[in-house]
Amino acid sequence: MDKPAAKDTYARIRAAVRRVPRGRVATYGQIAVVAGMPGAARLVGYALYRSLPHHGLPWHRVLGAGGRLTLAKLDPATAMTQRIRLEAEGVPFAAAGRVDLARCQWKVGAPIGPRARKPAARKPPAKRAR
DNA sequence: ACTGGGGCTAACC
DNA sequence: GGGTTAGCCCCAG
Numbered sequence: 001m002d003k004p005a006a007k008d009t010y011a012r013i014r015a016a017v018r019r020v021p022r023g024r025v026a027t028y029g030q031i032a033v034v035a036g037m038p039g040a041a042r043l044v045g046y047a048l049y050r051s052l053p054h055h056g057l058p059w060h061r062v063l064g065a066g067g068r069l070t071l072a073k074l075d076p077a078t079a080m081t082q083r084i085r086l087e088a089e090g091v092p093f094a095a096a097g098r099v100d101l102a103r104c105q106w107k108v109g110a111p112i113g114p115r116a117r118k119p120a121a122r123k124p125p126a127k128r129a130r
Numbered sequence: 131a132c133t134g135g136g137g138c139t140a141a142c143c
Numbered sequence: 144g145g146g147t148t149a150g151c152c153c154c155a156g
Contacts, residue, residue: 009153009154010154027138027139028137028138028139029138029139032138032152037151037152037153038151038152039138039139039150039151039152040138040151040152040153041137041138041139041151041152042135042136042137042138042139042151042152042153043136043138043151043152043153043154044137044138045136045137045138046135046136046137046138046152046153046154047137047153047154048137049136049137050154052137059137062137063137064137064138064139065138065139065140069137070137070138070139071137072137073137074137075137078137079137082137
């Protein structure tokens with residue numbers, strides 16, 4: 001009954017981002033998991049990118065893996081804004097513009113999306129011939 | 131209907 | 144520690 005409409009997908013992502021409490025941060029991959037699409041970190045970024053005009057969305061609380069501002073290389077200006085916002089919320093930044101995930105990473109309770117119940121069949125990406 | 135691309139991620143060298 | 148390769152997912156042209 002549910003048609004996986006794009007709208008719905010973005011809605012889940014936005015919902016996941018909004019779940020991030022103030023003063024906390026989450027990674028793209030984490031948001032993806034919460035949104036019910038483990039491994040779709042890129043989708044999160046893309047979805048947010050399209051939803052940026054959508055004010056009210058704490059997109060700045062979403063960081064790259066390891067609390068890095070992966071966005072800095074593509075859009076330094078936006079990254080700087082992101083950092084300012086986070087610092088305003090009390091999120092400490094490390095030297096290289098990194099966030100201390102060990103201290104501020106959002107503790108996820110339970111995922112949202114219907115796919116969330118799907119067993120952890122999908123392991124993290126990569127896994128390239130090791 | 132298919133191809134390309136993207137605020138990603140983790141391993142490999 | 145840094146740069147490259149490969150993979151997952153979904154949306155848009």
